[in-house]
Amino acid sequence: RxxxxxxxxxxxxxxxxxxxxxxxxxxxxxxxxxxxxYRAVALKIWRWGGDPNIEFEALRACDNLGFDPDDEELxxxxxxxxxxxxxxxxxxxxxxxxxxxxxxAQEGGAVLDGRDIGTVIAPEADVxxxxxxxxxxxxxxxxxxxxxxxxxxxxxxxxxxxxxRDERDATREIAPLLQAQDAxxxxxxxxxxxxxxxxxxxxxxxxx
Ligand code: C5P
Numbered sequence: 001r002x003x004x005x006x007x008x009x010x011x012x013x014x015x016x017x018x019x020x021x022x023x024x025x026x027x028x029x030x031x032x033x034x035x036x037x038y039r040a041v042a043l044k045i046w047r048w049g050g051d052p053n054i055e056f057e058a059l060r061a062c063d064n065l066g067f068d069p070d071d072e073e074l075x076x077x078x079x080x081x082x083x084x085x086x087x088x089x090x091x092x093x094x095x096x097x098x099x100x101x102x103x104x105a106q107e108g109g110a111v112l113d114g115r116d117i118g119t120v121i122a123p124e125a126d127v128x129x130x131x132x133x134x135x136x137x138x139x140x141x142x143x144x145x146x147x148x149x150x151x152x153x154x155x156x157x158x159x160x161x162x163x164x165r166d167e168r169d170a171t172r173e174i175a176p177l178l179q180a181q182d183a184x185x186x187x188x189x190x191x192x193x194x195x196x197x198x199x200x201x202x203x204x205x206x207x208x
Pocket of ligand 1: 012034035036038039080083084085087088113114115116117165169
Protein backbone atom coordinates (compact mmCIF):
# COMPACT_ATOMS: atom_id res chain seq x y z
CA ARG A 1 0.00 0.00 0.00
CA UNK A 2 1.35 3.41 -0.87
CA UNK A 3 2.54 5.84 1.77
CA UNK A 4 0.35 8.38 3.48
CA UNK A 5 0.75 11.85 1.92
CA UNK A 6 -0.23 15.11 3.59
CA UNK A 7 -0.34 18.29 1.47
CA UNK A 8 -0.25 21.62 3.30
CA UNK A 9 -0.77 24.77 1.22
CA UNK A 10 -1.30 28.41 2.05
CA UNK A 11 0.08 31.94 1.79
CA UNK A 12 3.20 33.36 3.44
CA UNK A 13 3.25 33.31 7.26
CA UNK A 14 -0.10 31.53 7.47
CA UNK A 15 1.42 28.96 9.81
CA UNK A 16 1.63 26.23 7.16
CA UNK A 17 5.33 25.56 7.80
CA UNK A 18 4.86 25.20 11.56
CA UNK A 19 1.86 22.96 11.00
CA UNK A 20 3.59 20.81 8.37
CA UNK A 21 6.65 20.28 10.60
CA UNK A 22 4.46 19.38 13.57
CA UNK A 23 2.39 16.94 11.50
CA UNK A 24 5.56 15.29 10.18
CA UNK A 25 6.85 14.82 13.70
CA UNK A 26 3.52 13.63 15.08
CA UNK A 27 2.92 11.05 12.34
CA UNK A 28 6.59 10.11 11.87
CA UNK A 29 6.76 11.26 8.24
CA UNK A 30 9.54 13.05 6.34
CA UNK A 31 8.83 16.72 5.57
CA UNK A 32 9.69 18.97 2.63
CA UNK A 33 9.31 22.75 2.75
CA UNK A 34 8.96 23.30 -1.01
CA UNK A 35 9.28 27.08 -0.68
CA UNK A 36 12.94 26.45 0.14
CA UNK A 37 13.51 25.13 -3.39
CA TYR A 38 12.31 28.42 -4.88
CA ARG A 39 14.28 30.33 -2.26
CA ALA A 40 17.42 28.34 -3.08
CA VAL A 41 17.05 29.24 -6.77
CA ALA A 42 16.58 32.88 -5.77
CA LEU A 43 19.65 32.86 -3.52
CA LYS A 44 21.78 31.39 -6.29
CA ILE A 45 20.74 34.14 -8.73
CA TRP A 46 21.34 36.76 -6.04
CA ARG A 47 24.85 35.44 -5.35
CA TRP A 48 25.65 35.31 -9.05
CA GLY A 49 24.47 38.89 -9.41
CA GLY A 50 21.99 37.56 -11.99
CA ASP A 51 18.74 39.16 -13.12
CA PRO A 52 15.59 37.42 -11.81
CA ASN A 53 13.58 39.09 -14.57
CA ILE A 54 15.32 36.89 -17.12
CA GLU A 55 13.60 33.50 -17.12
CA PHE A 56 16.57 31.79 -18.72
CA GLU A 57 18.88 32.82 -15.89
CA ALA A 58 16.40 31.57 -13.31
CA LEU A 59 16.14 28.25 -15.13
CA ARG A 60 19.92 27.91 -15.21
CA ALA A 61 19.96 28.35 -11.42
CA CYS A 62 17.78 25.22 -11.09
CA ASP A 63 20.63 22.99 -12.29
CA ASN A 64 22.41 21.07 -9.52
CA LEU A 65 20.38 22.84 -6.92
CA GLY A 66 21.86 22.18 -3.50
CA PHE A 67 21.32 24.32 -0.42
CA ASP A 68 21.67 24.46 3.33
CA PRO A 69 18.14 24.59 4.81
CA ASP A 70 19.54 26.35 7.88
CA ASP A 71 21.02 29.20 5.85
CA GLU A 72 19.35 32.30 7.31
CA GLU A 73 19.79 34.19 4.04
CA LEU A 74 17.22 31.91 2.40
CA UNK A 75 14.57 33.53 4.60
CA UNK A 76 15.55 37.16 4.09
CA UNK A 77 13.20 39.65 2.45
CA UNK A 78 15.21 40.21 -0.76
CA UNK A 79 15.32 36.47 -1.31
CA UNK A 80 11.57 36.19 -0.60
CA UNK A 81 10.91 38.77 -3.30
CA UNK A 82 13.13 37.08 -5.87
CA UNK A 83 11.64 33.66 -5.01
CA UNK A 84 8.17 35.03 -5.59
CA UNK A 85 9.25 36.41 -8.97
CA UNK A 86 11.02 33.30 -10.28
CA UNK A 87 8.26 30.96 -9.05
CA UNK A 88 6.00 32.45 -11.73
CA UNK A 89 8.13 30.95 -14.55
CA UNK A 90 6.74 27.72 -16.01
CA UNK A 91 10.25 26.46 -16.83
CA UNK A 92 11.39 26.93 -13.23
CA UNK A 93 8.30 25.18 -11.82
CA UNK A 94 8.85 22.31 -14.28
CA UNK A 95 12.50 21.99 -13.31
CA UNK A 96 11.56 21.66 -9.63
CA UNK A 97 8.52 19.43 -10.15
CA UNK A 98 10.06 15.95 -10.22
CA UNK A 99 12.07 16.45 -7.06
CA UNK A 100 8.87 17.28 -5.19
CA UNK A 101 6.87 14.43 -6.78
CA UNK A 102 9.62 11.95 -5.89
CA UNK A 103 9.61 13.16 -2.31
CA UNK A 104 5.84 12.74 -2.12
CA ALA A 105 6.04 9.26 -3.66
CA GLN A 106 8.53 7.77 -1.20
CA GLU A 107 7.43 4.52 0.34
CA GLY A 108 6.63 5.63 3.86
CA GLY A 109 4.68 8.69 2.77
CA ALA A 110 5.50 12.36 3.35
CA VAL A 111 4.34 15.82 4.37
CA LEU A 112 4.94 18.64 1.88
CA ASP A 113 4.09 22.28 2.31
CA GLY A 114 3.91 25.00 -0.31
CA ARG A 115 1.43 26.68 -2.63
CA ASP A 116 0.48 23.97 -5.13
CA ILE A 117 1.00 20.67 -3.31
CA GLY A 118 -2.67 19.67 -3.20
CA THR A 119 -3.37 20.98 -6.69
CA VAL A 120 -0.28 20.13 -8.78
CA ILE A 121 2.45 18.23 -6.94
CA ALA A 122 0.35 15.64 -5.10
CA PRO A 123 -3.27 15.88 -6.29
CA GLU A 124 -3.82 12.36 -4.91
CA ALA A 125 -2.68 13.29 -1.40
CA ASP A 126 -4.56 11.54 1.40
CA VAL A 127 -5.04 14.77 3.31
CA UNK A 128 -5.02 18.34 2.02
CA UNK A 129 -4.97 21.30 4.34
CA UNK A 130 -5.31 24.87 3.14
CA UNK A 131 -3.94 27.08 5.90
CA UNK A 132 -4.78 30.79 5.95
CA UNK A 133 -4.80 33.80 8.26
CA UNK A 134 -5.62 37.47 7.73
CA UNK A 135 -2.89 39.55 6.06
CA UNK A 136 -2.56 41.64 9.26
CA UNK A 137 -1.98 38.63 11.48
CA UNK A 138 0.52 37.20 8.98
CA UNK A 139 2.41 40.51 8.84
CA UNK A 140 2.64 40.56 12.66
CA UNK A 141 3.99 37.01 12.68
CA UNK A 142 6.49 37.78 9.97
CA UNK A 143 7.80 40.87 11.82
CA UNK A 144 8.22 38.82 15.00
CA UNK A 145 10.01 36.08 13.07
CA UNK A 146 12.36 38.59 11.41
CA UNK A 147 13.18 40.22 14.76
CA UNK A 148 13.87 36.82 16.31
CA UNK A 149 16.34 36.17 13.51
CA UNK A 150 17.95 39.55 14.12
CA UNK A 151 16.73 41.00 10.82
CA UNK A 152 14.95 44.33 10.50
CA UNK A 153 11.24 44.29 9.72
CA UNK A 154 8.73 47.13 9.78
CA UNK A 155 5.08 46.17 10.07
CA UNK A 156 3.78 48.49 7.32
CA UNK A 157 6.43 47.39 4.82
CA UNK A 158 5.93 43.72 5.64
CA UNK A 159 2.14 44.05 5.31
CA UNK A 160 2.48 45.70 1.89
CA UNK A 161 4.92 43.02 0.85
CA UNK A 162 2.63 40.20 2.00
CA UNK A 163 -0.31 41.72 0.13
CA UNK A 164 1.77 42.11 -3.03
CA ARG A 165 3.03 38.54 -2.81
CA ASP A 166 -0.49 37.17 -2.15
CA GLU A 167 -1.68 38.98 -5.23
CA ARG A 168 1.16 37.61 -7.37
CA ASP A 169 0.81 34.07 -6.01
CA ALA A 170 -2.96 34.04 -6.50
CA THR A 171 -3.08 35.57 -9.97
CA ARG A 172 -0.12 33.95 -11.70
CA GLU A 173 -1.02 31.79 -14.66
CA ILE A 174 0.80 28.63 -13.65
CA ALA A 175 0.01 26.84 -10.40
CA PRO A 176 -1.61 29.82 -8.67
CA LEU A 177 -2.19 29.64 -4.95
CA LEU A 178 -5.69 28.26 -4.58
CA GLN A 179 -7.51 25.93 -2.26
CA ALA A 180 -7.96 22.48 -3.77
CA GLN A 181 -11.63 21.50 -3.96
CA ASP A 182 -11.08 18.63 -1.58
CA ALA A 183 -8.88 20.53 0.89
CA UNK A 184 -9.87 21.32 4.48
CA UNK A 185 -9.61 25.02 5.31
CA UNK A 186 -7.74 25.91 8.50
CA UNK A 187 -7.84 29.61 9.41
CA UNK A 188 -5.18 30.27 12.05
CA UNK A 189 -5.91 34.02 12.56
CA UNK A 190 -7.28 33.51 16.07
CA UNK A 191 -5.33 30.39 17.00
CA UNK A 192 -2.06 29.95 18.86
CA UNK A 193 0.48 27.69 17.17
CA UNK A 194 -0.42 24.92 19.63
CA UNK A 195 -4.14 25.24 18.85
CA UNK A 196 -3.51 25.28 15.10
CA UNK A 197 -1.34 22.15 15.35
CA UNK A 198 -3.94 20.33 17.47
CA UNK A 199 -6.64 21.19 14.93
CA UNK A 200 -4.45 20.02 12.03
CA UNK A 201 -3.75 16.70 13.79
CA UNK A 202 -7.48 16.27 14.36
CA UNK A 203 -8.20 16.90 10.66
CA UNK A 204 -5.57 14.35 9.62
CA UNK A 205 -6.75 11.72 12.11
CA UNK A 206 -10.22 12.08 10.68
CA UNK A 207 -8.81 10.79 7.34
CA UNK A 208 -6.71 7.92 8.70
O1 C5P B 1 6.58 29.46 1.33
P1 C5P B 1 7.68 30.42 1.01
O2 C5P B 1 7.37 31.83 1.41
O3 C5P B 1 9.00 29.98 1.57
O4 C5P B 1 7.83 30.39 -0.57
C1 C5P B 1 8.68 31.27 -1.25
C2 C5P B 1 8.09 31.62 -2.61
O5 C5P B 1 8.08 30.45 -3.43
C3 C5P B 1 6.65 32.11 -2.53
O6 C5P B 1 6.58 33.49 -2.80
C4 C5P B 1 5.90 31.33 -3.58
O7 C5P B 1 5.53 32.18 -4.64
C5 C5P B 1 6.86 30.31 -4.11
N1 C5P B 1 6.37 28.94 -3.94
C6 C5P B 1 5.64 28.40 -4.97
N2 C5P B 1 5.21 27.11 -4.90
C7 C5P B 1 5.47 26.36 -3.82
C8 C5P B 1 6.20 26.90 -2.74
C9 C5P B 1 6.63 28.22 -2.83
O8 C5P B 1 5.38 29.06 -5.97
N3 C5P B 1 5.04 25.09 -3.78
